[in-house]
Amino acid sequence: MENIGKVSHWVFHLGDTRLVVNSTTLMMTWVVIGLVLAFALIATRGRAMVPGPWQQLAEFLVQWFRELVRDALGEAYEERYFTLICGMFIFLLLCNWVGVLPGLEEPTKDINTTLGLGIMGFIIAHGTAIKVKGLKQYLKEYFEPMFFLMPLNVVGEVAKVISISFRLFGNIIGGSIIIVVVTHLVYGLLLPPFLYGFFGLFVGTVQAFVFTMLTLVYISVQIR
Amino acid sequence: MEVTDWVKVAAFVGAGLSMGLGAFGPGLGEGYVASKAAEGMGRQPGVSNDLLRTMLVGQAVAESTGIYALVVALLLLFQDFSAASFIDIPAFLAAGLCMGLGAMGPGIGEGIVAGAACEAIARNPETSPVVIRTMLVGQAVAESTGIYSLVVALLMIFVV
Amino acid sequence: MAVEISGADIVRAAAMLGAGIAMGIGAFGPGLGEGIVAGKACEAIGRNPREAGLLTRTMLVGQAVAESTGIYSLVVALLLIFVV
Numbered sequence: 001m002e003n004i005g006k007v008s009h010w011v012f013h014l015g016d017t018r019l020v021v022n023s024t025t026l027m028m029t030w031v032v033i034g035l036v037l038a039f040a041l042i043a044t045r046g047r048a049m050v051p052g053p054w055q056q057l058a059e060f061l062v063q064w065f066r067e068l069v070r071d072a073l074g075e076a077y078e079e080r081y082f083t084l085i086c087g088m089f090i091f092l093l094l095c096n097w098v099g100v101l102p103g104l105e106e107p108t109k110d111i112n113t114t115l116g117l118g119i120m121g122f123i124i125a126h127g128t129a130i131k132v133k134g135l136k137q138y139l140k141e142y143f144e145p146m147f148f149l150m151p152l153n154v155v156g157e158v159a160k161v162i163s164i165s166f167r168l169f170g171n172i173i174g175g176s177i178i179i180v181v182v183t184h185l186v187y188g189l190l191l192p193p194f195l196y197g198f199f200g201l202f203v204g205t206v207q208a209f210v211f212t213m214l215t216l217v218y219i220s221v222q223i224r
Numbered sequence: 225m226e227v228t229d230w231v232k233v234a235a236f237v238g239a240g241l242s243m244g245l246g247a248f249g250p251g252l253g254e255g256y257v258a259s260k261a262a263e264g265m266g267r268q269p270g271v272s273n274d275l276l277r278t279m280l281v282g283q284a285v286a287e288s289t290g291i292y293a294l295v296v297a298l299l300l301l302f303q304d305f306s307a308a309s310f311i312d313i314p315a316f317l318a319a320g321l322c323m324g325l326g327a328m329g330p331g332i333g334e335g336i337v338a339g340a341a342c343e344a345i346a347r348n349p350e351t352s353p354v355v356i357r358t359m360l361v362g363q364a365v366a367e368s369t370g371i372y373s374l375v376v377a378l379l380m381i382f383v384v
Numbered sequence: 385m386a387v388e389i390s391g392a393d394i395v396r397a398a399a400m401l402g403a404g405i406a407m408g409i410g411a412f413g414p415g416l417g418e419g420i421v422a423g424k425a426c427e428a429i430g431r432n433p434r435e436a437g438l439l440t441r442t443m444l445v446g447q448a449v450a451e452s453t454g455i456y457s458l459v460v461a462l463l464l465i466f467v468v
Binding site: 249253289310311313314315317318320321322323324325328329330331332333334335336337339341344345347348350351354355358362363365366367368369370372373375376377379380383 | 447465
Binding site for chain 1: 284285288291292294295298299302357360361364365367368371372374375378
């Protein structure tokens with residue numbers, strides 16, 4: 001109960017600057033990266049016309065996301081953004097699922113992970129907008145429909161980053177807190193496996209999908 | 225009465241507020257989902273499997289703010305009261321109020337989303353993949369203010 | 385043990401209560417409103433699935449605007465907790 005909300009730190013001193021690294025998050029992120037790489041290796045090794053189960057899973061994911069990206073962005077941008085969207089989904093899915101295994105924790109339980117991904121999506125969406133529309137048109141859209149609405153438009157854009165990252169963080173940490181509290185109450189007999197199933201697998205899948213879809217939609221809003 | 229007693233009073237009232245208000249919204253919303261699903265099944269019994277699945281997924285997502293209210297209520301109930309100080313009194317009360325009201329609105333809203341999704345699937349069953357996708361995204365966005373409430377409540381319990 | 389409660393403590397207590405009320409009620413409205421938006425979008429997609437992309441984009445833009453008041457509540461609550 002006492003370690004809820006505690007984050008383990010590594011502190012480095014570089015001259016006057018103090019560098020704080022969230023050690024658990026960092027290590028768990030590397031674990032997830034290892035899992036993604038392992039999945040990629042297993043799924044692509046020994047490819048065949050009649051696919052094995054891993055290849056089938058990978059093909060299903062790739063095809064599904066290719067269609068989603070084509071629906072949202074159109075043929076012209078499909079190739080460029082499909083890898084980002086599909087990779088983001090697989091990474092987030094494994095991030096949210098990895099907490100189910102004993103001894104591991106979700107990297108998405110740390111606000112820094114989700115905020116980093118949210119800011120990355122923000123930069124990609126706005127970079128695309130400037131590239132597609134040109135800087136002048138991009139800036140002009142902040143003053144539409146009326147010039148004095150500019151502050152509202154800016155707040156709206158910043159709110160997207162905050163809401164997308166807080167949503168993922170809040171869902172995952174809410175699940176992990178309730179698991180800790182209930183385990184504390186019933187000594188881990190019956191309820192926790194069910195709770196891990198609901199919060200880790202179901203909520204984790206939904207939230208990974210929602211995060212990916214919203215990043216995709218934010219890009220598509222910018223280029224249309 | 226000592227400060228610790230007052231902190232306990234505040235924490236228990238806060239837990240009650242959190243769970244009471246936080247149960248109301250999701251309960252109402254989930255009931256709305258079920259009513260729409262029942263309506264759709266009455267009109268189109270052939271798609272009842274689709275409708276049942278959509279209803280259960282929609283309700284499970286609509287319930288999440290209610291679960292956050294439960295999280296906050298449990299945390300308030302099983303606090304370590306020995307280190308409590310004066311400022312914990314308003315903080316615990318406010319945490320309960322914040323999470324309770326913050327669970328109520330998103331709970332009703334997400335219920336409306338899932339209810340409308342059930343209606344749409346009953347009318348046009350082939351669209352169910354697109355409708356379920358839109359439903360999940362829409363519910364997640366409607367939930368974000370509930371998440372802000374959770375974050376503020378946790379800050380009040382742990383940080384202040 | 386008698387505890388001295390000074391004026392500053394009362395101010396801080398009021399700030400806490402204010403933060404809770406701000407975020408609580410401020411989450412209620414946007415949550416309800418955004419739910420109605422998404423519900424109507426689902427209904428419209430059920431009626432006209434070909435416009436699903438357009439409807440999803442409109443829904444998210446509308447929800448983002450509806451959510452801005454929720455973000456103001458969050459900002460005010462955080463200010464009340466940490467700054468005041």
